[in-house]
Amino acid sequence: MPSPPDPLSTTLAALSDPTRRAILARLATGQATVTELAAPFSMSMPAVSRHLKVLEHAGLITRGRAAQWRPCRITAAPLKDVADWVAHYRRFWTESFDRLDDYLREVQKKGKKHGHGKHHDK
């Protein structure tokens, strides 16, 4: 049996849906009710409510307490966890460019020394 997901896995799973990311993008502009959130998505209220439950479970939003008017607000902590996690891999995309740079410089240098297309190391 799989163990219950860790918080980062829960966050990433919650974010792996374009509608939920669109809801977060809307909430980034300010708090909103379920009705307000449902409007731009041409989605039923229950469908939006299900998405909100997933976001709430992941701690990505919080909801007001009043029974009728329960505005949703974005909460940043899980997003920061994603940013912190992915930051460990930053060198891989900066290095790709560094390596391409090195490669292009090398190719250029060899081109000048030996003529074209001779000394490719793989």
Next chain:
Amino acid sequence: MPSPPDPLSTTLAALSDPTRRAILARLATGQATVTELAAPFSMSMPAVSRHLKVLEHAGLITRGRAAQWRPCRITAAPLKDVADWVAHYRRFWTESFDRLDDYLREVQKKGKKHGHGKHHDK
């Protein structure tokens, strides 16, 4: 019927598993074969292969061509997409601290003016 997931959703779903993130962390130290990747996880080879397929489908790893020795390598582009996406929300966690700062400064100021614990606005 749901439409096929967009690339960012596919990436985030692939990352929403601790074993797959551990595999990426291992590959961040250098390329590895399936056997080498399976070793630390006390996992069957088919289970590891399934995880690798998910990572490969999301473009997070590439695999060598040789039939026997198919080393896996991390690929950075989808991770950069995650970093770029989450960066849009950076102000939410920096603002939280800014707001806390403002609040603490205000409380301190009011404490000095009026004595303690009187003028909380909410």
